[in-house]
Amino acid sequence: xxxxxxxxxxxxTGDGYIRQELLPNGRYDEARGKRQSAYTGSYTIExxxxxxxxxxxxTASGDFKDDILYHGGYIFYREK
Numbered sequence: 001x002x003x004x005x006x007x008x009x010x011x012x013t014g015d016g017y018i019r020q021e022l023l024p025n026g027r028y029d030e031a032r033g034k035r036q037s038a039y040t041g042s043y044t045i046e047x048x049x050x051x052x053x054x055x056x057x058x059t060a061s062g063d064f065k066d067d068i069l070y071h072g073g074y075i076f077y078r079e080k
Contacts, residue, residue, distance in 0.1 A: 007045055011069050011076035018074060028052065 011020045020030040022043060030039040041054040048064040050071070062071025069076035 007050070007064060007069075010079035012079050013074055013076055018076070019079075020069075020071075020076060022050075 008022050008024050011022065012018070018030065018032055020028055022028050026042050026044065028039075028041060028043050029037055032038040039054055041052055041056075041058075043050055043052050045051075050062045050064065050069070052060045052062070052071075054060070060072055062069055064070075067078055069078075
């Protein structure tokens with residue numbers, strides 16, 4: 001992970017169904033609906049691009065733009 005800690009924290013879809021927390025240790029924890037820790041794994045950030053590696057080996061990526069995270073066809077907003 002790079003030294004840019006500005007993306008650490010909770011990111012949530014507009015309807016609140018998916019909640020993804022980017023932890024400062026390079027791990028993430030994603031909840032879906034009532035299912036806590038539905039997906040967990042590690043992430044790295046280079047500039048405004050994020051790469052995920054799920055604990056099961058699944059990989060995904062996303063991009064931050066104007067304090068919005070675009071990932072997997074979803075739009076995530078920083079939780080205030």
